[in-house]
Amino acid sequence: MINLVVVGGQWGDEGKGKIVDLLCPAFSHVARFNGGNNAGHTVRFADRHLALHLIPSGITHPHCRCLVGPGVVIDPVALVNEIRTLEGQSIDVRKRLLLSARAHLTLPGHRLLDGAREASKGRGRIGTTGRGIGPTYETRAARTGVRLGLVRNPRRFREAVAVTCAELDRLLGCAGSEARPAAEDIEASIAAALELAPMVGDTAVALAQAVSRGEPILFEGAQGTFLDIDHGTYPYVTSSNCLAGFAAPASGLPARVLGGVLAVFKAYTTRVGEGPFPTEMTDSLGDHIRRRGNEFGTTTGRPRRIGWFDAVAGRTAVRLNGIDAVALTKLDVLDEMAAIRIATAYRSGEQLLDRLPDDDAELARLDPVYEELPGWRTDTASVTSFDRLPQPAQSYVRRLEELLGVPVCLVSTGPRREETIFRELEPFTSWVPQLGERH
Ligand code: GDP
Numbered sequence: 001m002i003n004l005v006v007v008g009g010q011w012g013d014e015g016k017g018k019i020v021d022l023l024c025p026a027f028s029h030v031a032r033f034n035g036g037n038n039a040g041h042t043v044r045f046a047d048r049h050l051a052l053h054l055i056p057s058g059i060t061h062p063h064c065r066c067l068v069g070p071g072v073v074i075d076p077v078a079l080v081n082e083i084r085t086l087e088g089q090s091i092d093v094r095k096r097l098l099l100s101a102r103a104h105l106t107l108p109g110h111r112l113l114d115g116a117r118e119a120s121k122g123r124g125r126i127g128t129t130g131r132g133i134g135p136t137y138e139t140r141a142a143r144t145g146v147r148l149g150l151v152r153n154p155r156r157f158r159e160a161v162a163v164t165c166a167e168l169d170r171l172l173g174c175a176g177s178e179a180r181p182a183a184e185d186i187e188a189s190i191a192a193a194l195e196l197a198p199m200v201g202d203t204a205v206a207l208a209q210a211v212s213r214g215e216p217i218l219f220e221g222a223q224g225t226f227l228d229i230d231h232g233t234y235p236y237v238t239s240s241n242c243l244a245g246f247a248a249p250a251s252g253l254p255a256r257v258l259g260g261v262l263a264v265f266k267a268y269t270t271r272v273g274e275g276p277f278p279t280e281m282t283d284s285l286g287d288h289i290r291r292r293g294n295e296f297g298t299t300t301g302r303p304r305r306i307g308w309f310d311a312v313a314g315r316t317a318v319r320l321n322g323i324d325a326v327a328l329t330k331l332d333v334l335d336e337m338a339a340i341r342i343a344t345a346y347r348s349g350e351q352l353l354d355r356l357p358d359d360d361a362e363l364a365r366l367d368p369v370y371e372e373l374p375g376w377r378t379d380t381a382s383v384t385s386f387d388r389l390p391q392p393a394q395s396y397v398r399r400l401e402e403l404l405g406v407p408v409c410l411v412s413t414g415p416r417r418e419e420t421i422f423r424e425l426e427p428f429t430s431w432v433p434q435l436g437e438r439h
């Protein structure tokens with residue numbers, strides 16, 4: 001049994017929620033380590049359809065303790081709403097959720113500042129989720145933010161909120177915005193944060209104790225490799241580190257506790273927001289995939305941009321995260337395609353490149369070099385055994401595996417738990433032996 005990190009291998013929305021939920025029977029703790037309510041992780045089983053933003057995807061498993069670490073930014077109003085929505089579905093949250101006292105809070109001024117910054121950038125906007133995520137990490141780095149732990153002392157908490165709000169008003173002014181948060185919105189944030197107080201604690205200590213007892217932890221990444229603030233397609237990225245290696249320091253644990261990295265990739269690529277996207281399809285095939293894959297944001301409802309699988313980016317993700325194995329999702333979405341493309345290199349003039357350049361403007365100018373594989377034009381939705389997949393679908397998966405250089409241990413053929421193919425491949429079977437046996 002190991003501590004496993006699940007991360008997105010592309011630009012987010014790869015299906016991390018489904019995969020984390022699926023693996024939960026083998027883990028006693030599920031910990032979010034980055035991002036905030038910009039994330040939208042979907043979990044579907046039986047008649048349930050949950051969209052989780054801040055609460056780890058282990059929450060529907062009564063044996064799982066769910067933790068939100070210090071690297072996560074928390075909008076208290078959004079979190080309280082999420083807790084209540086789950087409680088409305090008879091899911092017990094408050095006893096099993098532990099929130100880091102060190103996590104920073106997103107206040108109404110952070111959200112306004114996010115909007116003001118985007119408006120002032122005009123055509124150069126990032127296309128953020130508008131949830132105030134960037135500005136919250138900004139005040140964290142500037143050491144003018146408010147940490148959740150202060151709710152245990154309401155007087156100090158109110159004082160700290162007032163200081164941060166004053167700083168945010170100043171920043172809004174600098175951004176050329178006349179908008180200021182309404183007093184009642186600030187009060188609503190304070191009230192929501194105070195409601196969270198019984199769930200606040202030291203998540204690093206709780207996780208360290210789990211490690212010393214040998215209880216396995218599943219780290220749930222948010223966003224995806226190329227949205228990482230340092231290693232992604234800067235500046236069109238989010239404001240936290242999304243790579244697997246960050247799961248340990250962002251949770252307050254030593255690096256050696258991380259035992260394996262499972263990356264989730266879609267069988268094609270999507271991206272929400274602006275920024276370079278080498279394999280983007282702007283034609284009717286892209287529209288077809290968007291419709292079939294229901295590619296509209298879980299958080300904002302925005303249509304996702306669609307592209308072919310990018311194996312250059314994929315190999316880069318393998319290197320950056322140290323990916324040991326892949327979960328490939330949404331294979332069924334490609335069922336009706338006559339032919340399927342994979343980008344195997346980028347061309348820049350006469351030169352062939354096999355990795356992403358560090359300059360987003362250069363990336364935007366590159367032409368992908370494609371390999372074309374036959375489609376299968378057969379229904380694969382809900383297929384649960386690899387042998388039952390049509391031959392061209394098996395070949396597609398094997399080719400991706402070859403190009404990425406790591407095994408595809410899970411193939412997902414629908415949004416529900418049971419719509420999954422477990423392949424008897426290492427390292428997956430040794431990570432979660434009991435899951436392998438069950439299927
Ligand atoms: P996350 O942010 O990585 O957790 O991904 P999202 O939940 O934002 O987006 C993935 C979407 O694809 C969700 O609506 C899932 O229910 C859905 N999904 C996941 N796996 C599959 C699959 O194999 N096939 C299909 N058709 N849908 C899937």
Ligand code: IMO
Nearest residue numbers: 012013038039040127128129222223238272273
């Ligand atoms: P999950 O966890 C897809 C994108 C936004 C925008 C950029 C910056 O569901 O995969 P931000 O609000 O973070 O400042 O926006 O990052 N983005 C995501 N795209 N999935 C996500 O999360 C995302 N979280 C942020 O669309 O391009």
Ligand code: MG
Nearest residue numbers: 013040041298
């Ligand atoms: Mg999502």
